[in-house]
Amino acid sequence: MTAIDAFPVTTPTETAPDPTTRPAGRTAHARPVRHREAPERPGRLAVARAQVAARYGVSRRRADAAAPQVAATVAAAADLPRSVLDVQLAHRSVRRFLPRPLAPSVLPTLVAAAQSAPTSSNLQLWSVVAITDPARLARVAKLSGEQDHVRCAPLLLVWVADVARVRTLAARRGRSVPATGYLETTVAAFLDAALAAQNAVVAAESLGLGTVYLGGVRDAPEALAAELRLPRGAAPVVGLVVGHPDPGCPGRVKPRLPQAAVLHHETYDVNRQLRPVAAYERRMAEFYRDEGLEGGWVARAVTRLRGNGSLRGREHLRSALAALGLPSW
Numbered sequence: 613m614t615a616i617d618a619f620p621v622t623t624p625t626e627t628a629p630d631p632t633t634r635p636a637g638r639t640a641h642a643r644p645v646r647h648r649e650a651p652e653r654p655g656r657l658a659v660a661r662a663q664v665a666a667r668y669g670v671s672r673r674r675a676d677a678a679a680p681q682v683a684a685t686v687a688a689a690a691d692l693p694r695s696v697l698d699v700q701l702a703h704r705s706v707r708r709f710l711p712r713p714l715a716p717s718v719l720p721t722l723v724a725a726a727q728s729a730p731t732s733s734n735l736q737l738w739s740v741v742a743i744t745d746p747a748r749l750a751r752v753a754k755l756s757g758e759q760d761h762v763r764c765a766p767l768l769l770v771w772v773a774d775v776a777r778v779r780t781l782a783a784r785r786g787r788s789v790p791a792t793g794y795l796e797t798t799v800a801a802f803l804d805a806a807l808a809a810q811n812a813v814v815a816a817e818s819l820g821l822g823t824v825y826l827g828g829v830r831d832a833p834e835a836l837a838a839e840l841r842l843p844r845g846a847a848p849v850v851g852l853v854v855g856h857p858d859p860g861c862p863g864r865v866k867p868r869l870p871q872a873a874v875l876h877h878e879t880y881d882v883n884r885q886l887r888p889v890a891a892y893e894r895r896m897a898e899f900y901r902d903e904g905l906e907g908g909w910v911a912r913a914v915t916r917l918r919g920n921g922s923l924r925g926r927e928h929l930r931s932a933l934a935a936l937g938l939p940s941w
């Protein structure tokens with residue numbers, strides 16, 4: 613049971629249990645989920661409403677309309693025993709999910725977390741497309757590397773670099789924004805989208821959900837943009853599969869490089885990296901062996917970046933972006 617099930621979202625005016633927290637269909641996991649009553653915490657709910665109201669710049673009365681069910685989820689999540697650091701250090705990508713839909717509160721909560729990320733000059737140059745339709749998921753999976761977990765995902769979020777919105781708004785004022793064609797603006801939009809997506813990852817994991825990114829949305833960005841009907845000036849950055857992790861495949865925390873390889877004090881020192889990387893290589897060869905995979909980290913990195921199609925079409929990103937209205941001069 614994930615945290616979001618343990619604390620079904622109920623508000624003083626909304627006491628019926630959320631039907632989608634029950635398992636879907638007759639699956640191996642289709643047994644009734646026992647809900648604990650959401651604790652009565654009017655004080656905490658009021659605080660959460662104030663937080664949501666501040667995020668969207670509305671009165672507390674309008675918090676639930678601005679971001680439905682988010683305040684109740686935030687209030688319930690306050691009882692979870694894990695700190696933000698716990699959640700971050702325990703991160704692992706999840707590629708096996710239970711065939712269960714997500715509670716309706718999940719999407720607005722993840723989007724509220726995403727919108728809480730910093731954004732370059734407050735330009736908010738991103739959008740997100742939420743996909744749950746199995747037929748569309750299948751088409752997106754086909755366009756992005758045919759990964760099984762995309763096809764059966766309860767939710768796929770496609771994070772989009774979006775200068776279309778500001779261009780439209782400028783045009784309505786009779787203005788133009790030629791700087792939206794610069795590489796700097798494209799980079800800012802990609803950064804904004806990535807920061808938003810990662811906030812959503814931490815939020816999802818804090819609720820006991822699992823996620824995995826999908827870089828494959830950049831394999832064929834023009835076809836994907838057409839599938840999602842993105843306007844000119846919008847391009848897919850990364851996908852994010854979200855679901856209830858299959859407890860039968862918990863996955864392991866994947867070790868990262870030693871800090872000595874990535875952290876430099878005052879100035880960059882390339883030579884100091886070699887020894888810690890060698891130690892990491894030994895650790896990762898063992899990690900991959902335990903996963904039934906051959907080779908170490910360096911060989912994988914080199915293979916991935918060897919060129920000659922190793923990026924599965926993403927080597928053409930520059931021209932694809934130009935075709936999508938992000939010339940990135």
Ligand SMILES: Cc1cc2nc3c(=O)[nH]c(=O)nc-3n(C[C@H](O)[C@H](O)[C@H](O)COP(=O)(O)O)c2cc1C
Nearest residue numbers: 703704705706707759824825826827828850865866
């Ligand atoms: C931008 C980005 C794109 C990714 N694309 C994929 C993907 O297409 N398929 C996949 O299975 N994992 C993908 N991942 C997940 C990485 O493989 C994973 O984060 C990495 O191996 C480290 O493992 P961990 O997340 O379990 O710590 C992606 C991660 C990032 C940050």
